[in-house]
Amino acid sequence: MADHAAAAHAHTPGLRHHFVDMDQQRESARLGMWLFLLTEIMFFGGLFTGYAIYRFSYPEAWRLASHHLDVALGAINTGVLILSSLTMALAVRSAATGKKQLLILFLIATLVFGLVFLGIKAKEYHDKFEHHLIPGTTFEAEGPWAHQEMLFYCFYFAMTGMHALHMIIGMVGLLILIRMSMNNKFSPEYHPHIELFGLYWHFVDIVWIFLFPLLYLIGRHAA
Amino acid sequence: MSTSNPSPNDRRQHYLNAAYGLRSWLLTVDHKRIALLYLGSITFFFFIGGSFAVMIRMNLLTPDGSFLQAETYNKFFTMHGLVMIFFFLIPSIPAVLGNFLIPMMVGAKDLAFPRLNLLSWYLYIIGGVMALSAAALGGVDTGWTFYTPYSSTYSNGNVVIMGVGAFVAGFSSILTGLNFIVTIHKMRCPGLTWFRLPLFVWAMYATSVIQILGTPVIAITLLLLAAERIFHVGIFDPRIGGDPVLFQHFFWFYSHPAVYIMILPAMGVISELVATFSRKRIFGYNLVAFSSVAIAMLSFLVWGHHLFVSGQSIYAGLVFSVLSFMVAIPSAIKVFNWTATFYRGSISYDTPMMYCFGFIGLFTMGGVTGLLLASLAVDVHLHDTYFVIAHFHYIMVGGAVMGYLGGMHFWWPKITGRMYPEIWARFAAVIIFVGFNLTFFPQFMLGYLGMPRRYHAYPAEFQVLNVMSTAGASILGLGYLIPMIYFIWSMRYGKPAPPNPWGATGLEWRTPSPPPTENFEEIPVVTEEAYDFEALARRDAAALRNEGELQNG
Numbered sequence: 001m002a003d004h005a006a007a008a009h010a011h012t013p014g015l016r017h018h019f020v021d022m023d024q025q026r027e028s029a030r031l032g033m034w035l036f037l038l039t040e041i042m043f044f045g046g047l048f049t050g051y052a053i054y055r056f057s058y059p060e061a062w063r064l065a066s067h068h069l070d071v072a073l074g075a076i077n078t079g080v081l082i083l084s085s086l087t088m089a090l091a092v093r094s095a096a097t098g099k100k101q102l103l104i105l106f107l108i109a110t111l112v113f114g115l116v117f118l119g120i121k122a123k124e125y126h127d128k129f130e131h132h133l134i135p136g137t138t139f140e141a142e143g144p145w146a147h148q149e150m151l152f153y154c155f156y157f158a159m160t161g162m163h164a165l166h167m168i169i170g171m172v173g174l175l176i177l178i179r180m181s182m183n184n185k186f187s188p189e190y191h192p193h194i195e196l197f198g199l200y201w202h203f204v205d206i207v208w209i210f211l212f213p214l215l216y217l218i219g220r221h222a223a
Numbered sequence: 224m225s226t227s228n229p230s231p232n233d234r235r236q237h238y239l240n241a242a243y244g245l246r247s248w249l250l251t252v253d254h255k256r257i258a259l260l261y262l263g264s265i266t267f268f269f270f271i272g273g274s275f276a277v278m279i280r281m282n283l284l285t286p287d288g289s290f291l292q293a294e295t296y297n298k299f300f301t302m303h304g305l306v307m308i309f310f311f312l313i314p315s316i317p318a319v320l321g322n323f324l325i326p327m328m329v330g331a332k333d334l335a336f337p338r339l340n341l342l343s344w345y346l347y348i349i350g351g352v353m354a355l356s357a358a359a360l361g362g363v364d365t366g367w368t369f370y371t372p373y374s375s376t377y378s379n380g381n382v383v384i385m386g387v388g389a390f391v392a393g394f395s396s397i398l399t400g401l402n403f404i405v406t407i408h409k410m411r412c413p414g415l416t417w418f419r420l421p422l423f424v425w426a427m428y429a430t431s432v433i434q435i436l437g438t439p440v441i442a443i444t445l446l447l448l449a450a451e452r453i454f455h456v457g458i459f460d461p462r463i464g465g466d467p468v469l470f471q472h473f474f475w476f477y478s479h480p481a482v483y484i485m486i487l488p489a490m491g492v493i494s495e496l497v498a499t500f501s502r503k504r505i506f507g508y509n510l511v512a513f514s515s516v517a518i519a520m521l522s523f524l525v526w527g528h529h530l531f532v533s534g535q536s537i538y539a540g541l542v543f544s545v546l547s548f549m550v551a552i553p554s555a556i557k558v559f560n561w562t563a564t565f566y567r568g569s570i571s572y573d574t575p576m577m578y579c580f581g582f583i584g585l586f587t588m589g590g591v592t593g594l595l596l597a598s599l600a601v602d603v604h605l606h607d608t609y610f611v612i613a614h615f616h617y618i619m620v621g622g623a624v625m626g627y628l629g630g631m632h633f634w635w636p637k638i639t640g641r642m643y644p645e646i647w648a649r650f651a652a653v654i655i656f657v658g659f660n661l662t663f664f665p666q667f668m669l670g671y672l673g674m675p676r677r678y679h680a681y682p683a684e685f686q687v688l689n690v691m692s693t694a695g696a697s698i699l700g701l702g703y704l705i706p707m708i709y710f711i712w713s714m715r716y717g718k719p720a721p722p723n724p725w726g727a728t729g730l731e732w733r734t735p736s737p738p739p740t741e742n743f744e745e746i747p748v749v750t751e752e753a754y755d756f757e758a759l760a761r762r763d764a765a766a767l768r769n770e771g772e773l774q775n776g
Contacts, residue, residue: 017332017333018331018332018333018334018335018337018410019410020746024409024410027409028335028336028405028406028408028409028410031404031405031408031409032335032336032401032402032405035401035404035405035435036401038435038436039397039401039435039436039438039439040439042435042436042437042439042440043439043440043442043443044443045439045440046439046440046443046444046447046473047443047447049473050447050458050469050473053466053469054458054464054465054466057464058464061464135454135456135457135463136454136455136456137455139456147462147463147464148463148464150456150463151458151460151463151464151465154456154457154458154463154465155458158447158450158458162443
């Protein structure tokens with residue numbers, strides 16, 4: 001039995017020593033990734049909960065503060081991220097069908113879309129700085145809700161900042177995957193890194209899909 | 224079973240002699256070696272946290288608190304709480320015994336993600352170093368609860384370093400829990416169905432669920448707190464409409480379930496001990512297994528009982544009170560099933576079983592006083608008094624630490640391949656039990672009489688009870704040193720341990736002590752229920768017969 005298992009290991013590249021077979025390894029990795037995403041949901045969940053409580057308490061402040069955000073830039077970024085999710089899904093597909101050139105191409109495309117997103121985000125942050133909308137002593141807002149508008153911007157920066165941090169980590173991941181793909185590390189049978197990274201990337205996109213309406217689109221239908 | 228061989232460990236390859244040198248330990252991915260890395264580091268932190276407790280008790284010997292200044296006292300009780308909770312209790316049983324045992328109990332060669340396991344240890348160490356540097360740079364005086372706005376605005380301590388240290392250590396806890404869940408789901412050996420798992424594995428599964436669902440919330444909370452402190456503005460800041468009580472909600476959303484991260488693994492250990500030393504299958508196996516899951520689920524619904532006097536709405540208070548009472552149901556199920564297992568069991572009084580009895584008594588005390596605190600009106604009187612201190616020390620020290628020590632004695636022969644000296648161990652167990660009660664029982668009375676927690680001085684009429692408590696703490700401290708000494712002694716001079724010194728049923732006892740690096744020579748196949756002592760007796764008899772035939776033939 002032990003010899004048999006050792007023989008199976010020798011013939012299966014990528015199978016780590018403590019797993020019985022490839023199926024067990026693949027399922028473990030998948031479950032691990034989903035559990036990790038669950039922890040991420042709880043992590044962002046704290047921010048979303050705080051946001052919900054204060055929005056319920058200060059709806060008018062939230063509406064006013066939201067109007068200082070640039071909907072056009074936010075919408076473009078939403079489109080960019082959805083496109084990056086598409087190219088990521090195509091990258092997974094290319095890995096599964098063994099098309100190495102396409103795989104590398106789609107990974108690079110995903111990376112480029114990620115860069116575009118962060119570039120636009122940086123522009124928005126810069127605008128907020130110019131308009132004195134960074135919470136702190138220089139924050140400028142008028143009216144009875146000025147303080148609570150600052151609270152909104154605390155959430156804006158905490159939530160988009162945490163999202164951007166996840167994007168940056170994701171882009172480091174993409175660079176590693178591009179390098180691994182160039183070094184022929186993947187085959188149609190063995191490409192768990194691509195598949196699991198895809199889950200992470202889609203998760204980060206979905207967070208944005210929630211952030212965009214919650215931050216940018218408050219009370220727009222009334223205006 | 225080569226028990227006739229005086230020292231079988233010298234020649235045989237096992238995980239301890241598979242490689243030598245510091246590098247082989249610091250870069251190991253073997254779950255058993257990582258468990259020992261944790262054992263060393265949590266013991267270190269236990270004695271750090273303990274020395275803060277010594278200072279606290281020294282100061283409370285006299286009513287005027289002449290030993291420490293008030294500010295120093297604040298820093299010491301804060302560090303005591305932070306170190307003991309984040310760097311000893313939370314990792315204690317999961318990271319040491321869970322790490323060592325879960326792969327063996329499910330018949331696997333390792334955890335699902337061995338490198339992630341090593342990363343968890345490094346994260347723990349980084350967090351620990353940050354906590355110690357926060358202490359060395361001047362300490363933190365917020366209490367372990369970090370309540371805003373004191374922590375975010377007014378405190379002069381190193382809140383950011385300490386908070387980030389707890390944040391990093393939290394990821395260690397998250398990744399360990401994730402690793403355990405995947406291992407329990409995917410790495411079970413053939414025949415090992417969910418309802419054949421040892422109850423320790425069920426308890427660790429429930430614990431891991433809390434770790435991965437709760438810890439991320441404290442992580443984001445501590446980050447927001449650190450940001451608020453650094454930028455002088457943030458979401459808990461009342462000056463811009465923020466709500467400091469929201470911090471308390473976020474904090475306790477993790478930190479109440481964290482209490483169950485500490486006690487559930489101990490309950491798992493106790494289930495193993497009760498079955499083994501009664502030589503009986505646990506009465507109501509399914510109920511005990513499900514009660515762990517029930518505790519994990521309820522744990523997320525009771526955090527508001529820490530906020531009864533924080534200005535929370537009375538209706539929320541009512542709901543949280545009722546839900547808190549409900550936690551008593553699965554907890555009582557466990558206690559009743561353990562005691563029912565004793566009935567007509569063949570009980571032996573080895574050291575692990577002594578800790579087990581200690582656990583059941585002290586946990587029951589701690590649990591029942593918890594019901595008093597969950598009652599709205601009573602809590603108004605008892606909130607922030609020594610009654611609360613006594614209550615949670617009965618759970619965490621009387622419960623979790625007793626369970627941890629019981630487990631350490633039970634599995635020590637498996638971990639090191641050596642027996643500890645039984646007489647000394649029983650003596651220490653009694654000393655710890657006596658010292659513990661003398662330390663904390665007077666605190667119930669002090670709290671009931673109205674002595675508030677976290678003050679460095681107190682009215683003179685409380686002195687007698689405080690002196691009793693300090694005397695008890697001295698006995699308790701001595702009690703903790705004795706096992707430390709004989710455990711280290713036994714690693715070299717202890718009697719070599721056979722594979723199954725207690726006649727226990729788990730898979731971990733079917734492999735030599737200490738186990739080989741790959742845990743089992745052959746992947747085991749399970750054909751029986753957990754705690755099937757008759758099947759164990761049949762297997763032993765068959766093994767004896769085979770040996771006899773081999774010698775005769």
